[in-house]
Amino acid sequence: MKILLHMCCAPCTTYPLKILRNKQFNVEGFFYNPNIHPQDEFDHRKSTVEEYSHIVDLKVHYDFDYQEQQWLDYKDDNRCKMCYEIRLEATAKYASENNYNGFTTTLLVSPYQQHELIKEICESLSKKYNIKFIYYDFREGFREGQNTAKELNLYRQKYCGCIYSYREREMKINAK
Numbered sequence: 001m002k003i004l005l006h007m008c009c010a011p012c013t014t015y016p017l018k019i020l021r022n023k024q025f026n027v028e029g030f031f032y033n034p035n036i037h038p039q040d041e042f043d044h045r046k047s048t049v050e051e052y053s054h055i056v057d058l059k060v061h062y063d064f065d066y067q068e069q070q071w072l073d074y075k076d077d078n079r080c081k082m083c084y085e086i087r088l089e090a091t092a093k094y095a096s097e098n099n100y101n102g103f104t105t106t107l108l109v110s111p112y113q114q115h116e117l118i119k120e121i122c123e124s125l126s127k128k129y130n131i132k133f134i135y136y137d138f139r140e141g142f143r144e145g146q147n148t149a150k151e152l153n154l155y156r157q158k159y160c161g162c163i164y165s166y167r168e169r170e171m172k173i174n175a176k
């Protein structure tokens, strides 16, 4: 079964990829994260995915550009929902149009993300695009995945991604 794995970053991919391959899925990656701010950070995360994908022999699709402007209007508390929807919709659509048998996302590994909301969005997209959503609660392997990333010397980012999470981190640093 060929599936498309939305990758938010390389470190968060390590554990889900291990589980999915153990389950005999033929996995290909999809790096679509126009939320990431600023450009340098976007480039760093993307190049880390490239580095990691060579190590683990993972084919990854990158059919997008950095789109900072799109995210500057995110001012309300719903920004994470919109952020998930935009990234996951692109994944489900790409999977459906390119003959994959299913899709899933590395966002399901993070205890810092809204797991149930991500699951709901994926289930809805599964119906909309008539493509199977492969659900696993990868959170139990979050620490293991981060340790693997450390061992591989992969870059590990310090904030979620968008300009707002970037500013929140700056404020915390300045408050110390």
Ligand code: SF4
Residues within 6 Å of the ligand: 035, 079, 080, 081, 083, 084, 160, 161, 162, 163, 164, 165
């Ligand atoms: S905090 Fe993370 S999930 Fe929420 S909008 Fe920003 S990048 Fe997206």
